[in-house]
Amino acid sequence: MQKTVYFIEGDGIGKEVWAAARPVLTAAIEKAYGKERSLEFEELLAGEKAFNETGEYLPQDTLTALQNAELAIKGPLMTPVGKGFRSLNVTMRQTLDLYACIRPIRYYDGIVSPVKRPDLVDMVVFRENTEDVYAGIEFESGSDEAKRLIAFFRDELGVTVDPTAGVGLKPITPNGSKRLVRKALEFAVAQGKPSVTLVHKGNIMKYTEGGFRQWGYDVASEEFAGQTTTEDAPAEGKVVVKDRIADAMFQEALIRPEQYSVLATTNLNGDYLSDALAAQVGGLGLAPGVNMSDKLAFFEATHGTAPTIAGKDMANPGSLILSGAMMLEHIGWTEAADSIHAAVSKAISEKTVTCDLASQMEGAKTIGCKAFGELVGS
Numbered sequence: 001m002q003k004t005v006y007f008i009e010g011d012g013i014g015k016e017v018w019a020a021a022r023p024v025l026t027a028a029i030e031k032a033y034g035k036e037r038s039l040e041f042e043e044l045l046a047g048e049k050a051f052n053e054t055g056e057y058l059p060q061d062t063l064t065a066l067q068n069a070e071l072a073i074k075g076p077l078m079t080p081v082g083k084g085f086r087s088l089n090v091t092m093r094q095t096l097d098l099y100a101c102i103r104p105i106r107y108y109d110g111i112v113s114p115v116k117r118p119d120l121v122d123m124v125v126f127r128e129n130t131e132d133v134y135a136g137i138e139f140e141s142g143s144d145e146a147k148r149l150i151a152f153f154r155d156e157l158g159v160t161v162d163p164t165a166g167v168g169l170k171p172i173t174p175n176g177s178k179r180l181v182r183k184a185l186e187f188a189v190a191q192g193k194p195s196v197t198l199v200h201k202g203n204i205m206k207y208t209e210g211g212f213r214q215w216g217y218d219v220a221s222e223e224f225a226g227q228t229t230t231e232d233a234p235a236e237g238k239v240v241v242k243d244r245i246a247d248a249m250f251q252e253a254l255i256r257p258e259q260y261s262v263l264a265t266t267n268l269n270g271d272y273l274s275d276a277l278a279a280q281v282g283g284l285g286l287a288p289g290v291n292m293s294d295k296l297a298f299f300e301a302t303h304g305t306a307p308t309i310a311g312k313d314m315a316n317p318g319s320l321i322l323s324g325a326m327m328l329e330h331i332g333w334t335e336a337a338d339s340i341h342a343a344v345s346k347a348i349s350e351k352t353v354t355c356d357l358a359s360q361m362e363g364a365k366t367i368g369c370k371a372f373g374e375l376v377g378s
């Protein structure tokens with residue numbers, strides 16, 4: 001069996017981490033299945049490499065290929081500096097309707113963590129990826145658009161807004177919320193997870209964040225009635241659906257992480273929460289992730305391009321390697337995925353790691369990006 005995977009190398013450290021990660025995937029598949037299964041990698045251009053070759057940062061050919069694809073993986077892409085440039089990541093998420101950002105947070109023994117019991121952290125964050133304040137509806141202070149909106153609020157709605165304000169909108173829809181929560185519930189049911197927690201700020205923003213909470217509970221009761229239950233009526237084999245206010249959730253994640261499993265949340269909450277949780281278990285250098293539409297699963301390194309260490313063989317390729325393992329799990333090639341987790345776990349427990357981790361671990365041996373890939377892939 002052969003599957004096609006499109007890849008985007010990425011900018012900055014992207015080239016190095018991809019060069020380290022790709023052979024790890026190939027080796028794990030070969031170890032698990034011999035020649036019976038393989039991935040066929042096809043490169044797509046984006047970022048600086050695309051600009052140098054085509055004059056565009058995100059060529060239409062790349063978008064068209066991704067629109068027809070089921071599997072893809074990418075390194076980090078820098079956001080070109082200057083007016084008028086939108087983040088390439090945000091553009092891809094919107095254009096390809098990659099509405100669910102999924103980030104597992106898993107602890108590897110030996111990682112130095114800022115919390116006392118990082119071993120109790122085992123969560124998966126499902127973040128809505130297309131709505132909320134990231135929808136891109138934002139107008140500069142003093143612009144005609146901001147002034148017109150402020151006048152509309154005053155004249156039509158009787159709402160006073162300071163005329164010098166920059167103005168942004170926070171659209172959150174029933175459909176957008178429901179499809180994200182549905183994905184989280186499907187995952188929790190399939191994986192036998194104990195709970196799904198809806199994380200929101202509905203106490204303050206009733207019609208947007210509060211809407212998300214209500215629509216989330218609606219999906220659970222209307223579509224997963226037999227498989228879910230509530231916090232006050234726990235039942236063997238059923239997923240508890242509960243909710244927490246976002247600020248309390250940050251505190252809970254630190255104090256009682258063992259009580260949380262799958263978290264489903266809006267875009268901005270999810271952005272903060274997934275990075276904060278990743279920091280508890282080793283940081284972004286080790287955090288895998290995927291952005292999903294109903295068709296495409298687009299795995300990615302969750303960190304940025306780290307320009308200060310690019311080209312120095314210092315980057316940690318762990319995030320992209322583990323995103324690759326997540327991709328193998330997604331297509332059901334679990335034996336290969338498990339062998340990657342075991343190899344990463346072994347390298348960390350033996351304290352042979354890249355400098356971002358070694359600098360925090362007493363007695364650790366620092367190795368480069370390439371060597372870490374070779375170690376994990378061996």
Ligand code: NAD
Pocket residue numbers: 013075076077078079080089284285300301302303304305306307308309314315316317318319356
């Ligand atoms: P960054 O993640 O690149 O760097 C933050 C810090 O973490 C730096 O100290 C960096 O050296 C370190 N770091 C990051 N990844 C590492 C790795 N794999 N190994 C070792 N150390 C690592 O974030 P930033 O500096 O805010 O952003 C730089 C660029 O990356 C910007 O252009 C930004 O737009 C882009 N970015 C892209 C993505 C993405 O493509 N998903 C995500 C975040 C930032």
